[in-house]
Amino acid sequence: MCHARIPRALRGGLRLLALSLLAWPALASAFEIEEQKRFDAIGVEVAVLKVISTADTDLFAPLIHSFQERNPGISVDYSEASSGEINKAILAGAGFDVAISSAMDLQTKLANDGHARSHRSAQTERLPAWANWRDTLFAFTQEPATIVVNPAHFEGLSIPRTRQELITLLRENQERFRGRIGTYDVRQSGLGYLFATQDSRASEGFWRLAEVMGGLRARLYCCSSDMIEDVASGRIAIAYNVLGSYAQARKDLADRIEIIEPEDFTTVMLRSVLIPSTAAAPEAAGAFVDHLLLAAWGGPEAATRAGYPFPPIDLSEQTARRPIRMGPGLLVYLDSLKRGRFLAEWEDAVLQE
Structure with a gap:
């Protein structure tokens, strides 16, 4: 049977229609985890903190260990997933206490749509305005x-x-x-x-x-x-x-x-962290967010003590670097x-x- 070839212009129109029907981000009950690792509490367990993140587990492990040294009763379940899967998990109310992602636009939309808890502390107050969006989304890398x-x-x-x-x-x-x-x-x-x-x-x-x-x-x-x-x-x-x-x-x-x-x-890119509105352990989540922010913004000594694995944040304007700013402007291409x-x-x- 002979099939007529679809012209390129029409193919583009059909793709556009299909992509529009599959609106992003889609609410889905299922999401995929690439890797999961549990970091047991150093002392008697009093809480379990569930973290979902795009960051490689091995890269983030030193930050988790240093957090547990300061909070010995907290175990950490660390799930590594793609940014799209993190978005699905939070929209589905999967019970994570902290969401860390490199996709600033998706994180901003989650916060903008009411899926993030407000968090205020001494660490959030020290952030520059561009690193703190409405006390719900916080940048801790550049x-x-x-x-x-x-x-x-x-x-x-x-x-x-x-x-x-x-x-x-x-x-x-x-x-x-x-x-x-x-x-x-x-x-x-x-x-x-x-x-x-x-x-x-x-x-x-x-x-x-x-x-x-x-x-x-x-x-x-x-x-x-x-x-x-x-x-x-x-x-x-x-x-x-x-x-x-x-x-x-x-x-x-x-x-x-x-x-x-x-x-x-x-x-x-500014890697960002938020506390989902459905977090079961919001106090532990707040302590973890503060730990990340102290490691990122507390200077070289704090970064070293925490095992901060990212390059230091550069506040100099005399470079070719153009940081992406958190805010409503990031939502344009999510339409x-x-x-x-x-x-x-x-x-x-x-x-x-």
Whole structure:
């Protein structure tokens, strides 16, 4: 049986309709956990704190241990999940006491829609206004979106320092880099979607870069850690919009990767924490939030004592870094129609036939 080929323009319209019907974020009763680990109380258990987070368990473990040293009666159940799954869990009222996510837009929407408890303390009062949204959502990191490369693939070439240099490099060396570029699959990754929408607002060059990567059959990923591994192994040569904090944490790969903060502008994500309105242990949750904020904002000594695993927060304005600000502006691209249009355009650029 012969099937008529659907024109590209019509395919884009059909995708837009489908994406609009699947409005994001959707309320779902089921959610997926990637990894779960229990950190037993040091002393007699008086409370169990249930944390759901996008941060790798191993990366966050030192912060949990230092929290338990100050609160020996609290056990911590730490569940690692994607930002989208965290959103589903909180909307479903799954009983978590703390939600930590790199997807600032989804966190802001949860707080804006009444799914976060208000929390005030000495630690929240010391935060700058841009790190505290309505006493419900708190920033405790500044993490740049970087380009990670494998220098071994650049023999005879200059490593790009801006997006335009990256575009030029790829256009002039198509055979060398075909199938060897990686970036987020923004349909699946909440953080990838956030970075992409912020890039598109900051520069028209984002769509040119997306088309170039699509023409070279870019590999699509769920998360930064997988991209970093593949750059280090040589499977890909370049990964775009990788979390710099994760790349810096891989000291074992330092001799095989180079981390670049784009000099034209570097988008900076603020990892945020909230206490869900359905938290069963709000007092323990408040103590944990304060512990994170003290580690982040209390200076080098506090960070060291807490085992804070992220680069220090940089308050200098004399850099190319552009922090994403928490607030209603982040909700624009969560509108189902706007999201549908963005994803349809992204698919046309990146998923070229």
